[in-house]
Amino acid sequence: MNMPSSGDPTNTLVLGIETSCDETAAAVVDGGGRVRSSVVATQHELHAEYGGVVPEIASRAHLEHLLPVIRRAVREAGVTLSDLDAIAVGHRPGLIGALLVGTSGAKGLALALDIPLVGVDHVHAHLVAGLLESSPLEFPCLGLVVSGGHSSLYLVHDPISPILLGRTIDDAIGEAFDKVAAMLGLGHPGGPEVERLAASGDENAFDFPVANLGRDRIDFSFSGLKTAVLYATKGHPGRTPPTLDERRRADLAASFQSAAIKAVRRNLRRAFDQHPEVSGLLVGGGVSANQAVRAMLQTEAAARSIDLRLPPLEWCVDNGAMIAGLGVRRLAAGETDGLDLAPAATSRSSILPS
Ligand code: KG4
Ligand code: ZN
Numbered sequence: 164m165n166m167p168s169s170g171d172p173t174n175t176l177v178l179g180i181e182t183s184c185d186e187t188a189a190a191v192v193d194g195g196g197r198v199r200s201s202v203v204a205t206q207h208e209l210h211a212e213y214g215g216v217v218p219e220i221a222s223r224a225h226l227e228h229l230l231p232v233i234r235r236a237v238r239e240a241g242v243t244l245s246d247l248d249a250i251a252v253g254h255r256p257g258l259i260g261a262l263l264v265g266t267s268g269a270k271g272l273a274l275a276l277d278i279p280l281v282g283v284d285h286v287h288a289h290l291v292a293g294l295l296e297s298s299p300l301e302f303p304c305l306g307l308v309v310s311g312g313h314s315s316l317y318l319v320h321d322p323i324s325p326i327l328l329g330r331t332i333d334d335a336i337g338e339a340f341d342k343v344a345a346m347l348g349l350g351h352p353g354g355p356e357v358e359r360l361a362a363s364g365d366e367n368a369f370d371f372p373v374a375n376l377g378r379d380r381i382d383f384s385f386s387g388l389k390t391a392v393l394y395a396t397k398g399h400p401g402r403t404p405p406t407l408d409e410r411r412r413a414d415l416a417a418s419f420q421s422a423a424i425k426a427v428r429r430n431l432r433r434a435f436d437q438h439p440e441v442s443g444l445l446v447g448g449g450v451s452a453n454q455a456v457r458a459m460l461q462t463e464a465a466a467r468s469i470d471l472r473l474p475p476l477e478w479c480v481d482n483g484a485m486i487a488g489l490g491v492r493r494l495a496a497g498e499t500d501g502l503d504l505a506p507a508a509t510s511r512s513s514i515l516p517s
Pocket of ligand 2 (some may be wrong): 175285289310311448480481
């Protein structure tokens with residue numbers, strides 16, 4: 164393995180590669196958690212006309228973007244490929260064809276440069292976004308990932324291996340935002356559009372359900388909420404559909420957003436009640452870019468004197484810096500992977516024994 168020339172571990176440079184869904188991203192992060200560069204090429208416009216991510220189109224776009232994005236990330240970090248100490252890649256979970264592009268590219272680079280390859284779990288990497296460029300956080304803490312594919316709460320002793328406390332049993336919260344956006348005739352990705360429309364609506368106009376899966380359970384469910392919004396938008400089968408004017412659309416967006424946030428708040432409170440030993444909260448995932456979500460988290464954290472780590476907006480959504488950030492931690496722990504590292508569609512999380 165290349166060792167950083169000064170021997171100082173904070174000078175270690177890790178390139179992070181992210182291709183799990185519809186962003187091709189690369190970033191260089193150093194051993195001290197400083198982000199030297201972060202480049203993201205989104206494919207939103209390619210998928211917009213389909214109202215969601217089309218896996219085959221995503222894979223082809225990753226193929227086109229990957230090398231230019233990596234070259235730019237290395238250039239903007241002010242280094243060359245030969246200065247890198249390791250290649251980290253998000254190899255699970257995600258769209259398998261998309262992951263194959265990033266994983267193959269990462270293996271090729273690691274082999275050619277003769278440096279270690281570090282496979283990173285994309286969902287766990289979202290938790291590390293809040294630790295980039297910031298002071299150390301005391302562990303254990305709670306971790307919350309709210310994204311297009313995941314709604315999960317973790318107990319985090321070490322971001323390398325967070326313990327899953329609860330997750331969605333059906334749709335992810337971001338998926339619900341995207342589906343509701345489609346119902347309301349908004350563009351893709353739907354989360355930011357719903358947030359914009361919700362700003363002019365009344366969150367109390369509709370009393371949408373907040374799933375409760377059991378008094379002590381901290382799992383999520385968003386499919387009932389999604390169906391309730393569908394009926395309020397399109398009408399119940401056999402009945403005259405309501406008129407979907409601007410006012411009603413805004414009220415639907417605001418009431419949906421409020422119910423979705425209440426679901427997150429309830430499970431977060433349960434997790435804090437069940438784990439009084441934690442004093443911090445790591446948050447990540449695209450939905451944590453939502454201002455109403457951020458305001459709720461700030462209120463909850465302040466009420467419990469919790470050290471809240473909310474990433475800046477650009478690191479809430481998919482990016483390479485979080486992949487490199489977790490890669491730095493795995494590398495420092497001596498964890499690297501062989502060239503047989505396999506992409507996988509699902510996450511692998513350990514679950515707290517009950
Ligand atoms: O973390 P991310 O970029 O990709 C996944 O790992 O899934 O999250 C994307 C999700 C999409 O569902 C998108 O609609 C949602 O995050 N999102 C938002 C906002 N910005 C992105 N949802 C609500 N409000 C936002 N401002
Ligand atoms: Zn993500």
